[in-house]
Amino acid sequence: MTVSLPRTAVLSGALAVVAALALSACGAAPDDASTTADGKNAATATSAADFGGMDALVKAAKKEGTLNAIALPRDWANYGALIDGFEKKYGIKIEVENPDGSSQDEINAVTSRKGQDRAPDVLDLGSSFALSAAQQGLLAPYKVTDFADIPEGQKDAQGRWYNDYGGYISIGCDAKRVKACPTSFADLLKPQYKGQVALNGNPTKAGAAFGGVYAAALANGGSFDDIQPGLDFFAELKKNGNYTPVESTPATVEKGETPISIDWDYLNAGYADEFKSKGVDWTVAVPSDGKFSQYYSQAINKDAPHPAAARLWQEYLYSADGQNLWLKGYARPALMTAMEKAGTLDTAAADKLPKVSGTPSFPTEEQQNKAKTVLAQGWAKAVSG
Structure with missing residues (x-):
C-alpha cells in the first residue's frame, strides 16, 4: 500500500535536508569536545599554537572536563599541590588511578586500555621507560611552550617525552x-x-x-655501560x-618497616618534613x-581519551607555577636553569x-636499554633465596 504524505510534510523534509547540507557545507560545530569549530583536533596537535593558541586549548580542555592520570602519589615531588593547583585553575577534574603504581604499570595501562x-x-615515567614507550609508538608528539628551554639530552626531538623533574639517588635513614x-x-x-636496607620498588619496573x-x-666499579656491579x-x-x-x-617509612631506604633525594627529603611531627627523625644523604x-619524563598517551586536557596539563607543569611547585617538593625541575636566568625561580x-657537588651526567638511551636488559635477566636471581 502506498501512503501519500501531505505536501507540507514533504516540503518540510526537503527543507530540512537542504538546511542540513547547508550547515555541513558551512562547517557545523562538531560534537567532539577535543575538536575546534574550524576542525583542529587536539589529538593531533603538536603544540598549543598548532591547536590555535592557549585560549583554544583551555576551552577544549574545559569542555572535556576530565584528565586521567596514573601512578601520581600526592606525596611524591609535591604532586598533591600540582593536582590541586590545576583543578583550581581550570576546573578540570583529575582522576588518579593506582597512585602507587610503577612506570611499567603505566605503560601496561596504555597498551591494555x-x-x-x-x-x-x-x-x-622513569626515563628508561619513557624511551621504551616512545619506541613502542605509544606517545603523542607535543612540544610545550617552553620546550626550547628544556636542556638538550633531556627531551625527545619530536616532543614525545621530555624531562620534568629529577634528583639524586640518596640514602634515607x-x-x-x-x-x-x-x-x-x-x-x-x-x-x-x-x-634494614630497602629499595623503592622493583628495579625492573620502577624508576x-x-x-x-x-x-x-x-659505587662498585661499574659505569653507565655496566650495571652488573x-x-x-x-x-x-x-x-x-x-x-x-x-x-x-611513605607508610613503611612511618611505621619503621624500612628504616633505611635507597630512593630519590626529593622523596627522602619530603619524608623528613612529612614525618617530623610524628616523631620520625628521617635523615638524607x-x-x-x-x-x-x-x-x-612527561608524556602524552597517543590515544588519550582527553587529548586537550592532556596537553593543557603539560603546559601547566612546564609553567613557572608548575616548575616551582616541584621545586617546593625538593625536586629539581627541568627548567630550573632557564627560570633562574629569567628570575622566575623560587630561590x-x-x-x-639537598646539597650535591659536581655536574650530573646521564646514561644514553642505548646505555639505559642495555641496563634494563641486564636487570630483566639478572635481578630476580640476585635477590632470591
Whole structure:
C-alpha cells in the first residue's frame, strides 16, 4: 500500500535536508569536545599554537572536563599541590588511578586500555621507560611552550617525552631506629644494618629502584655501560642479610618497616618534613661513592581519551607555577636553569635542596636499554633465596 504524505510534510523534509547540507557545507560545530569549530583536533596537535593558541586549548580542555592520570602519589615531588593547583585553575577534574603504581604499570595501562575512556591521558615515567614507550609508538608528539628551554639530552626531538623533574639517588635513614646512619653504599654492607636496607620498588619496573641499582654499580666499579656491579652489590646485600624485600613507601617509612631506604633525594627529603611531627627523625644523604642523577619524563598517551586536557596539563607543569611547585617538593625541575636566568625561580625553595657537588651526567638511551636488559635477566636471581 502506498501512503501519500501531505505536501507540507514533504516540503518540510526537503527543507530540512537542504538546511542540513547547508550547515555541513558551512562547517557545523562538531560534537567532539577535543575538536575546534574550524576542525583542529587536539589529538593531533603538536603544540598549543598548532591547536590555535592557549585560549583554544583551555576551552577544549574545559569542555572535556576530565584528565586521567596514573601512578601520581600526592606525596611524591609535591604532586598533591600540582593536582590541586590545576583543578583550581581550570576546573578540570583529575582522576588518579593506582597512585602507587610503577612506570611499567603505566605503560601496561596504555597498551591494555587502548580506545577506552578510562585509559591514561598522561604519563610520568622513569626515563628508561619513557624511551621504551616512545619506541613502542605509544606517545603523542607535543612540544610545550617552553620546550626550547628544556636542556638538550633531556627531551625527545619530536616532543614525545621530555624531562620534568629529577634528583639524586640518596640514602634515607630513621635516625631514631638506626644508631649510625649510613652515608655510602659501602656503609650499607656493614652487619649493623641487617634486614634494614630497602629499595623503592622493583628495579625492573620502577624508576627509583632502577636508579638505586645504577648508583650501586657506579659505587662498585661499574659505569653507565655496566650495571652488573649494581646487581652484584645487591646480591651481596641479600646474602649478608641486610637487604629487605619490603619495598619502601611513605607508610613503611612511618611505621619503621624500612628504616633505611635507597630512593630519590626529593622523596627522602619530603619524608623528613612529612614525618617530623610524628616523631620520625628521617635523615638524607647522597652517597659519596655512588652519585646517580636522573629525571622522570612527561608524556602524552597517543590515544588519550582527553587529548586537550592532556596537553593543557603539560603546559601547566612546564609553567613557572608548575616548575616551582616541584621545586617546593625538593625536586629539581627541568627548567630550573632557564627560570633562574629569567628570575622566575623560587630561590627560597631552591636553597632547601639537598646539597650535591659536581655536574650530573646521564646514561644514553642505548646505555639505559642495555641496563634494563641486564636487570630483566639478572635481578630476580640476585635477590632470591
